[in-house]
Amino acid sequence: MVEELSSLARWECPPVSKRTFSLEHRRRVTDAGCWEWTGYVNPHVGYGMYRTETHNLYVHRMAYEELVGPIPEGLVLHHTCENRICFNPAHLEPITRSDHIKKHPEVSRWTD
Numbered sequence: 691m692v693e694e695l696s697s698l699a700r701w702e703c704p705p706v707s708k709r710t711f712s713l714e715h716r717r718r719v720t721d722a723g724c725w726e727w728t729g730y731v732n733p734h735v736g737y738g739m740y741r742t743e744t745h746n747l748y749v750h751r752m753a754y755e756e757l758v759g760p761i762p763e764g765l766v767l768h769h770t771c772e773n774r775i776c777f778n779p780a781h782l783e784p785i786t787r788s789d790h791i792k793k794h795p796e797v798s799r800w801t802d
Contacts, residue, residue, distance in 0.1 A: 713753055713777065724776035725753075736774040753777035766790050 717725040727738030727749045738749035750767055757779045761767060765784040769776055776782075785793075 713749075713756070717777070720773075722771060722773075723778060724771050724773045724781060725778040726773065727775045727777055731775055738775045738777060749775075750777040750782055754779050754782050758782075768793060 713725070716727060716729045718728050719725055729749070730739045730741070731737065732739050740747045740749050740752055750769070751761065754761060754767055754777075762784050764786065766787050767782045768785045768790050769781055770783050771778075771781040773781070
């Protein structure tokens with residue numbers, strides 16, 4: 691596995707299944723069922739972040755890919771719970787960027 695990872699170009703991000711990551715140890719479960727990230731939260735966008743040697747990853751995207759599968763091409767993840775630090779895949783809905791903006795007209799720019 692180490693050889694597989696080291697053979698990847700620095701700018702490529704290895705598939706989630708090859709990362710050493712434990713979602714269980716960095717979450718707080720709320721009464722609403724949110725899995726709140728207790729690690730670093732990016733203060734500019736409000737999303738939980740996970741750092742690997744070469745990448746900073748959005749926790750909600752990482753969790754979705756790990757527990758559900760790939761995010762369909764051209765779609766972003768919408769937090770149906772409206773809690774940006776939540777990474778419960780049951781609260782994440784793949785939608786188009788334009789639909790995401792319609793759900794949040796007060797925000798002009800989304801990273802997803």
